[in-house]
Amino acid sequence: MNHDNYDDNYIRSILNGVKSIAMVGASPVNVRPSYFAFKYLAQRGYDMIPVNPGHVGKNLLGKPFVASLSDISRPVDMIDIFRNSSHIMPVVDEALTLSPPPKVIWMQLGARDDAAAEKAEAAGLKVVMNRCPKIEYGRLSSEISWMGVNSRTLSSKRAPIPTQGMRLSLNRTSVGGGATAASDRAAKNKSEPT
């Protein structure tokens, strides 16, 4: 699995397939990226579970915080890890003890742990690193193109008007197979020591 670039169909199948997402490191502070990613995914119809031991007893947009993944009393499809790269492995280790295990481990924009990814993949999980599910959902649905972002997709169908709780179609025609030649090159340059 190449974790420098992902095919759109890989990301699409994950975002179309999962229903519940536990967000590790979710913040109740409404100006933190984890808060507004949580809020967006909830608005797009995902069953969101905030995980943060520092906020147990509080709610995030009506969802009670839990201290750890093991405290979630029902199966979870995806773990979205909003932590630095150095804090990924223990979360993945804990995720792999869940029964049933989650289907997807997603590490936020800026976070990457190849060893943790390898371990999760060996257990049959799908892994995404250094991406934001809000950005990817917005890109594949074309909602994000309101900000001039290249969604790298096309569609001749009438655009939806997004409303609260609405799932958007992510099945537009891909233009760049998930990445531009330039972002391929950038990812490659970044992983090479300079």
Place this chain on the structure above:
Amino acid sequence: MTDRLPGFSTLAVHAGAQPDPTTGARVTPIYQTTSFVFNDADHAASLFGLQAFGNIYTRIGNPTTAVLEERIAALEGGTAALAVASGHAAQVVVLQQLLMPGDEFIAARKLYGGSINQFTHAFKSFGWNVAWADPDDIGSFERAVTPRTKAIFIESIANPAGSITDIEGIAEVARKAGVPLIVDNTLATPYLIRPIDHGADIVVHSLTKFLGGHGNSLGGIIVDGGTFDWSKDNKYPMLNEPRPEYHGIRIQETFGNFAFAIACRVLGLRDLGPAISPFNAFMILTGIETLPLRMQKHCENAKAIAEFLAGHSAVATVNYAGLASDKYNKLARKYAPKGAGAVFTFSLRGGYDAGVNLVSNLKLFSHLANVGDTRSLVIHPASTTHSQLDDAAKVKSGAAPDVVRLSIGIEDKEDLIADLEQALSA
């Protein structure tokens, strides 16, 4: 399963656009409105805090303009784009994200005369200091790098003589210096050259020229290549430090590989204000749908006319990179194999006076200060676009007193040649 990837002409028609959500209108509507209503107070706060996707105010973003932005980002192979009022506005917004007072940038000496003025005078008053380098001598860029260098700026096909720049060579200098390479791709358009594929990090355009293509609307655009790591060495505080006006978010951390385009929008365009009109965005979008067809015709005509001039007894020299004998032909074949563009210069044996006579005798070519129109255009740079430079700088930038610049349109080439023929013998 991997999707089949659409080609350039398909992107030129479709990228960024889809039937209107409310009416089903197939062509992108002109959203000629200053502002957009919020669903509720929470929605408004989310939009202002950069937490949600959506429209607030046309100075910051507009749905018609957003289609233009995504289309050009797709054509250039970038991650995002920001449209602004003009090519000049694009340049000031880009450099405002990169330079603090006292910083430097290196620019190729062969540039549009207006850019030379902007860099020399306006930017100097902001404390942004330009160091000039020779695009034909990569070493001159290397030698100009100092610890305060924050960017390198070049044109892909350079005004006024249509010379071709070795983008990859200069990109290597930028990479070693740890600064982004900015390429003004106006004269090439992404149809002829895609600078990001050759190592550029940021592309700017005057949309007014070939992209809009019809000489009817001003516009500019900034394309983020998504290739530069802004967090390295904390050289770029606009992208890297917490923004107090946005509750302490860091642009790079929050927006990843399109952070530069977002910084240009929410820090540059928001505060400096050079927004493009949605009407102009619509006109330019319509122009882009035929960009591949027009560029083919522009290049075919330009080559025929350059060949005609090269064989004419009144002409001393022709500078067109598409001619096999031209000094830039090798670079043209590498970077612009589909054509060397349609803007070039030539000089007359009769010098300055013959140039002035030629311009006044032409009947089909229009004498004006623009390029990249469907109509063929002519200008004498030394007395117009480059008139504010001193004589030595005129020669160095390719605008010597005996030089005439043409921008070849999409008329029938036989008619253009006949017009030049009669004007040269008049």
